[in-house]
Amino acid sequence: MSSQQTAWLNRDSLLLCFSAFFADLGWQSVSALFPLLLVIEMHEPIYIYGIILAVGYGGGSLLSVVGGKLGDKFSKKRVSIIGNLVIALMSLTAISPSPFLMALLFIGGLGARYFRTAPRQAWLVNLSRPEHRSKIFGLLQALDVGGGMLATVYTVILVVLGFMLRQIILVTILPLLVSSICLLMAQARNTPPPEWTENKNAAASSVSVKDDLKQEVESELKTKHNRFVYRAVLLTATMFGFAYYSPGFVVLTVSLSMHSLALGVIEAGIFLAFSGLAGFVLGSKRGGTPLGTLWRLGYLLAAFSSLAIGFIYQFNVGLVPYYLAAAGLGFGTGSVETFEPVITSTVVKSTEMSSAMGWLGAGRGLGLFVSNLVMGALLSISQLVGYGFAFAMAFSAAMVLLVVQIKTGMK
Numbered sequence: 001m002s003s004q005q006t007a008w009l010n011r012d013s014l015l016l017c018f019s020a021f022f023a024d025l026g027w028q029s030v031s032a033l034f035p036l037l038l039v040i041e042m043h044e045p046i047y048i049y050g051i052i053l054a055v056g057y058g059g060g061s062l063l064s065v066v067g068g069k070l071g072d073k074f075s076k077k078r079v080s081i082i083g084n085l086v087i088a089l090m091s092l093t094a095i096s097p098s099p100f101l102m103a104l105l106f107i108g109g110l111g112a113r114y115f116r117t118a119p120r121q122a123w124l125v126n127l128s129r130p131e132h133r134s135k136i137f138g139l140l141q142a143l144d145v146g147g148g149m150l151a152t153v154y155t156v157i158l159v160v161l162g163f164m165l166r167q168i169i170l171v172t173i174l175p176l177l178v179s180s181i182c183l184l185m186a187q188a189r190n191t192p193p194p195e196w197t198e199n200k201n202a203a204a205s206s207v208s209v210k211d212d213l214k215q216e217v218e219s220e221l222k223t224k225h226n227r228f229v230y231r232a233v234l235l236t237a238t239m240f241g242f243a244y245y246s247p248g249f250v251v252l253t254v255s256l257s258m259h260s261l262a263l264g265v266i267e268a269g270i271f272l273a274f275s276g277l278a279g280f281v282l283g284s285k286r287g288g289t290p291l292g293t294l295w296r297l298g299y300l301l302a303a304f305s306s307l308a309i310g311f312i313y314q315f316n317v318g319l320v321p322y323y324l325a326a327a328g329l330g331f332g333t334g335s336v337e338t339f340e341p342v343i344t345s346t347v348v349k350s351t352e353m354s355s356a357m358g359w360l361g362a363g364r365g366l367g368l369f370v371s372n373l374v375m376g377a378l379l380s381i382s383q384l385v386g387y388g389f390a391f392a393m394a395f396s397a398a399m400v401l402l403v404v405q406i407k408t409g410m411k
Contacts, residue, residue: 016127025172121353152266
């Protein structure tokens with residue numbers, strides 16, 4: 001393979017992507033097993049699980065902002081590593097004797113994911129050329145959920161072989177440590193190399209004095225346009241967050257409906273597989289339309305997939321339709337997680353990138369806070385009503401972004 005073909009990917013950006021792979025190889029297994037341990041084995045009501053997720057994601061939204069600001073002020077690498085190490089608290093839920101302590105450990109690890117994500121995303125932006133970012137973030141998404149998918153595989157195998165849930169959860173600490181080692185090995189970079197922008201600067205210096213005023217006006221208009229798009233993405237990310245419930249709810253839905261823990265965990269694997277597929281395929285597509293893809297194959301697809309899960313449970317359609325809906329939900333979520341940061345990276349200054357990613361994560365976390373509280377309550381009453389709520393929120397986010405695309409003309 002020629003160097004030209006591989007120029008879009010370098011060692012350091014690959015290490016960050018593999019850090020995501022190993023992180024998900026660990027915490028996604030915990031995420032799938034924790035609701036089963038809490039609700040089915042320890043007999044806690046499902047709304048307790050919803051409250052735990054809501055507190056974790058709500059706290060995570062605040063930590064996302066804190067991590068983003070610290071990433072802009074200090075070393076993005078250092079902040080990312082600290083947060084990544086603390087995720088291992090999720091694995092320690094296996095040795096907790098009480099549901100309360102389990103909840104605290106799970107919440108702490110979940111919040112740490114948000115704390116490290118914003119500086120890691122900004123760090124990855126600084127390691128990637130602007131023209132390659134869709135592809136890089138697509139690879140990040142693919143490896144991210146690829147690790148989660150493999151986590152599902154080994155989790156299902158260990159469950160079928162008769163291992164205790166706590167034993168499997170404890171093992172997940174190993175890939176989480178490998179994830180932090182990958183970050184440790186990557187080059188620290190707080191700003192993009194100057195040569196990536198020097199051509200723009202050179203072009204600007206060659207403009208005549210006569211055109212200075214015109215250039216200044218165009219610059220101001222572009223700044224306003226970028227600010228509008230960024231705020232719109234923050235809004236829709238929050239709205240989608242209201243629909244972006246934990247996959248653990250679907251694991252519970254399938255497990256209870258099919259009377260099998262393993263079949264429920266497999267659903268999580270399908271979700272993750274198609275989430276990774278979306279990141280890889282859509283991120284690698286040349287001449288793509290990030291904004292249009294975000295609302296069509298992201299928010300809208302996820303909306304109808306959630307609604308399908310509610311109807312499948314309501315009318316007891318069977319296992320295969322659950323898995324098809326999980327595939328659609330995964331593909332939609334993968335589209336969202338790929339293109340929200342890509343769009344943000346194109347409309348925000350590099351010196352503010354970590355903070356911008358932090359606010360993006362905060363919007364998502366705020367939505368998740370509400371979503372998991374509401375889903376926990378609604379699913380205790382009616383599966384159809386719960387997933388119908390998720391449909392309404394994701395569909396609304398898609399319509400808002402459609403209006404933004406029409407108004408701005410942005411593809």
